[in-house]
Amino acid sequence: MLNIALPKGRLGDKVYSLLAKIGYDCSEIYADNRKLIFESVENSVRYLLVKPSDVAIYISHGAADIGIVGKDILEEDSFDLFELLDLNLGKCNMCVAAPVDFVEDLDRPLRVATKFTNIAKNYYLSLNREIEIIKLNGSIELAPLLGLSDVIVDIVETGTTLKENNLKVYEKIMPISARLIANKSSYKFKTAEIEELLAKLEKELKNND
Numbered sequence: 001m002l003n004i005a006l007p008k009g010r011l012g013d014k015v016y017s018l019l020a021k022i023g024y025d026c027s028e029i030y031a032d033n034r035k036l037i038f039e040s041v042e043n044s045v046r047y048l049l050v051k052p053s054d055v056a057i058y059i060s061h062g063a064a065d066i067g068i069v070g071k072d073i074l075e076e077d078s079f080d081l082f083e084l085l086d087l088n089l090g091k092c093n094m095c096v097a098a099p100v101d102f103v104e105d106l107d108r109p110l111r112v113a114t115k116f117t118n119i120a121k122n123y124y125l126s127l128n129r130e131i132e133i134i135k136l137n138g139s140i141e142l143a144p145l146l147g148l149s150d151v152i153v154d155i156v157e158t159g160t161t162l163k164e165n166n167l168k169v170y171e172k173i174m175p176i177s178a179r180l181i182a183n184k185s186s187y188k189f190k191t192a193e194i195e196e197l198l199a200k201l202e203k204e205l206k207n208n209d
């Protein structure tokens with residue numbers, strides 16, 4: 001039995017439909033209940049419904065064999081796991097965003113609000129720019145509107161959240177997309193099952209090119 005950690009939420013919906021296309025139906029996830037584990041006996045897989053930011057933790061600890069996670073999570077923290085495939089979905093950008101009328105004062109440290117503190121620190125280190133980090137856990141866009149920060153480092157997908165809050169992309173840091181990841185010993189001991197799923201995903205992605 002292959003244990004697959006799937007992200008809940010926005011990325012989840014895209015992932016479930018990709019899996020359904022390659023014959024790994026996980027539509028039971030949409031059942032009106034609070035179950036977090038689903039089994040597909042015909043495919044010998046068990047789906048685990050996990051918060052997107054926790055998928056890599058389950059995989060690196062071996063609580064799940066494979067999983068699907070955003071590249072942002074893999075960039076923010078280092079995990080001991082294999083990154084097997086770029087699924088080319090959930091595409092967005094990690095960006096610096098600021099109020100539309102923002103003018104940077106280079107004579108003082110830049111105040112940066114974000115939940116991606118390591119990505120932000122590494123980015124500004126590469127620019128040799130001194131910053132002060134304000135760690136938030138959500139609704140990051142509020143920070144510059146209330147003067148809590150000068151800019152934010154966050155994910156921009158459609159750009160709607162920025163637009164509706166009078167913010168704009170100031171700099172692009174990196175592109176983000178969903179990745180298939182595997183626990184290292186699972187990959188060794190369940191090679192055939194993982195390679196079978198990987199091959200089907202690769203074929204499906206190629207057909208969509």
Ligand code: PRP
Binds near residue numbers: 138139154159
């Ligand atoms: C993410 C991100 C932005 C928004 C960007 O937030 O933090 O707020 O999506 O998407 P858009 O460009 O399509 O508007 P999420 O919905 O994950 O919630 P969060 O505020 O808890 O981070």
